[in-house]
Amino acid sequence: MSSVPLPFERRSPLKIVVWAVPIGALLILLPRIITPYQTILLTYGLAMAIAVLGFNLLLGYTGLLSFGHSAYFGVGAYTVAFMVKYLHVNSMELFVLGAIAASVLVTFLFGFVCVRYTKIFFSILTLALSQVLWSLAFKFFNVTGGTDGLRVPTPKLLGIVSGEKEDKILFLAHDYYYYVLAVFAICVAVMWLIVHSPFGKALQAIRDNEVRARFVGIQIRRYRLVAFLVSGVFTGIAGALWVPLNGLTTPDILYWPFSGEIVFMAVLGGFRNFTGPIVGAVVFNYLKTSAVGFTVYWQGLLGIVLVFLVMVLPTGIVGSLRLLWAHARRRLSQ
Amino acid sequence: MDILVVHLFNALLYASVLFLIAGGLSLIYGVMRIVNLAHGNLFAFGAFLTASAVGQWFAGSNSALLYLLLPIGAFGAAAIGAVLEPTLLRPFYRRPEEYQLLVTFGLMMILEDLIRFIWGPYPISATVLFSKMGSAKIGDFVYPRYNLLVIAVGGLAALFLWAFIYRTKFGVVLRATSQDMRRAAALGVNVNLVYVQAFTIGCFMAGLAGAIIVPSQSAVLGMGVDALVLSFIVVVTGGLGSLEGALVGALIVGTVREIGISMFPEIELAVLYLIAAIVLIFRPAGLFGKTA
Numbered sequence: 189m190s191s192v193p194l195p196f197e198r199r200s201p202l203k204i205v206v207w208a209v210p211i212g213a214l215l216i217l218l219p220r221i222i223t224p225y226q227t228i229l230l231t232y233g234l235a236m237a238i239a240v241l242g243f244n245l246l247l248g249y250t251g252l253l254s255f256g257h258s259a260y261f262g263v264g265a266y267t268v269a270f271m272v273k274y275l276h277v278n279s280m281e282l283f284v285l286g287a288i289a290a291s292v293l294v295t296f297l298f299g300f301v302c303v304r305y306t307k308i309f310f311s312i313l314t315l316a317l318s319q320v321l322w323s324l325a326f327k328f329f330n331v332t333g334g335t336d337g338l339r340v341p342t343p344k345l346l347g348i349v350s351g352e353k354e355d356k357i358l359f360l361a362h363d364y365y366y367y368v369l370a371v372f373a374i375c376v377a378v379m380w381l382i383v384h385s386p387f388g389k390a391l392q393a394i395r396d397n398e399v400r401a402r403f404v405g406i407q408i409r410r411y412r413l414v415a416f417l418v419s420g421v422f423t424g425i426a427g428a429l430w431v432p433l434n435g436l437t438t439p440d441i442l443y444w445p446f447s448g449e450i451v452f453m454a455v456l457g458g459f460r461n462f463t464g465p466i467v468g469a470v471v472f473n474y475l476k477t478s479a480v481g482f483t484v485y486w487q488g489l490l491g492i493v494l495v496f497l498v499m500v501l502p503t504g505i506v507g508s509l510r511l512l513w514a515h516a517r518r519r520l521s522q
Numbered sequence: 523m524d525i526l527v528v529h530l531f532n533a534l535l536y537a538s539v540l541f542l543i544a545g546g547l548s549l550i551y552g553v554m555r556i557v558n559l560a561h562g563n564l565f566a567f568g569a570f571l572t573a574s575a576v577g578q579w580f581a582g583s584n585s586a587l588l589y590l591l592l593p594i595g596a597f598g599a600a601a602i603g604a605v606l607e608p609t610l611l612r613p614f615y616r617r618p619e620e621y622q623l624l625v626t627f628g629l630m631m632i633l634e635d636l637i638r639f640i641w642g643p644y645p646i647s648a649t650v651l652f653s654k655m656g657s658a659k660i661g662d663f664v665y666p667r668y669n670l671l672v673i674a675v676g677g678l679a680a681l682f683l684w685a686f687i688y689r690t691k692f693g694v695v696l697r698a699t700s701q702d703m704r705r706a707a708a709l710g711v712n713v714n715l716v717y718v719q720a721f722t723i724g725c726f727m728a729g730l731a732g733a734i735i736v737p738s739q740s741a742v743l744g745m746g747v748d749a750l751v752l753s754f755i756v757v758v759t760g761g762l763g764s765l766e767g768a769l770v771g772a773l774i775v776g777t778v779r780e781i782g783i784s785m786f787p788e789i790e791l792a793v794l795y796l797i798a799a800i801v802l803i804f805r806p807a808g809l810f811g812k813t814a
Contacts, residue, residue: 499613
């Protein structure tokens with residue numbers, strides 16, 4: 189990181205409540221206002237937001253650009269699919285626990301290797317390792333279904349709410365939405381605590397100046413590994429939540445362009461902010477859906493958006509809004 | 523015994539194509555310190571351009587003309603490179619590398635759809651060049667002569683590039699810029715010009731790989747994305763920024779693929795990625811790379 193990093197927002201608890209309560213209320217009320225289809229889109233966005241939140245612990249706070257987060261997302265998703273296929277489990281809580289266990293395992297293994305490097309080598313190594321998983325999912329047809337993927341039926345939530353009887357759309361747009369929203373809220377709270385803890389500060393110190401951080405006595409590699417682990421587990425949970433929504437998991441979510449999409453979301457929202465990744469994930473999801481509906485060349489359209497973002501708005505949506513806000517306030521006070 | 527020769531030729535065939543792609547990627551990284559995620563799409567662009575020129579626009583022409591048309595994909599890719607470097611990439615050299623990766627990732631998405639826009643979603647082939655050359659006999663086996671041509675092109679490209687970089691004045695300037703861009707600039711080297719030239723040569727190599735591969739296999743959408751990951755393995759194994767590394771890496775990957783396809787087809791790709799990962803663990807800069 190050669191650029192001068194902007195300080196992260198410092199907010200008093202009161203201010204957080206002022207922001208969080210209306211947004212929380214809005215998210216709870218939204219399914220009553222918008223159509224089930226829109227709600228399902230939002231559910232996708234919230235699930236992805238958890239993944240990008242995890243990803244950003246590495247990019248935004250530790251200064252490591254992972255180009256292999258599809259691996260952990262895929263591990264979460266495929267763990268759920270395997271639990272359905274081989275263990276005949278259908279409890280969502282067990283799915284999430286299984287995904288956490290599997291992603292801890294894989295992330296530890298990959299992270300142990302990757303955190304030895306920084307910069308471009310870190311990016312390429314994470315990419316190469318994620319492609320090991322992709323090629324296995326792609327080639328072991330008997331186990332993973334190859335490109336056909338594996339089907340995942342609607343799960344049972346909290347052991348009581350089952351989507352089997354009622355309409356699947358309604359189940360996803362109502363019961364499942366609130367489930368994802370609850371997990372999302374927990375994840376946001378946990379991530380908030382992590383990045384504002386001494387551990388989070390240490391990560392930022394490593395990002396800003398590795399040598400100084402080492403002199404202060406921070407064990408850099410161990411801190412990076414823990415950050416990698418947390419990041420991967422968040423992404424794994426997101427994968428587990430995403431699968432029942434999609435109903436199917438294919439090797440596409442392990443392929444490296446999917447990792448690129450995760451990076452895209454973080455940059456779209458602004459990876460120098462806590463809220464940036466969340467906004468980025470939700471907005472990207474709408475953007476992609478409308479681009480796909482608008483033209484067959486949606487990928488090129490998104491590419492143009494990405495190039496434009498990186499060139500003109502490198503601080504993303506949230507960063508740019510905050511700059512505008514600060515500018516407006518200065519104007520008003522004068 | 524003869525089957526070994528056939529396997530050897532196949533390994534060399536993979537290695538030639540991979541060297542062309544990965545060599546270009548490595549050259550660009552060596553000079554500009556940019557990993558171009560859109561590099562695979564330039565390979566695909568070369569393949570599509572040659573395939574449509576040979577298989578559609580001039581289909582049925584004199585075969586000599588068709589063979590002359592073969593490198594058109596390489597020149598097309600080079601032209602794109604010459605436009606892209608000054609317009610899109612130049613503003614990013616001073617910015618953190620995550621932005622460089624992102625802008626080339628965006629470029630990859632754009633080029634992928636540009637190819638879809640120009641040539642449509644269906645595969646295009648130019649098999650006429652492949653079948654015209656017939657096959658050679660290797661003991662009891664028949665081997666396509668065209669594949670031998672591809673191997674020869676790969677070998678010649680490596681030779682030319684080596685001579686170009688180590689035996690010409692331009693090569694000296696290129697190496698000087700790659701080692702210390704500021705000092706080269708201070709000594710009067712037009713760094714911007716060197717960057718455009720290096721990027722154009724890199725893209726030319728990728729396009730050439732696409733152009734020579736297309737008579738033996740069709741140009742399909744997504745071939746660029748696949749090729750990029752394979753050439754990543756090559757440059758990571760050999761060392762980013764090193765041409766010798768790209769050559770050795772291509773030979774390793776070509777050999778492992780050839781062995782893998784006949785002996786352990788399921789985990790062939792996984793083995794390749796693991797090799798790259800293992801090399802990175804023990805030699806983070808690759809076999810021939812120098813740590814920055």
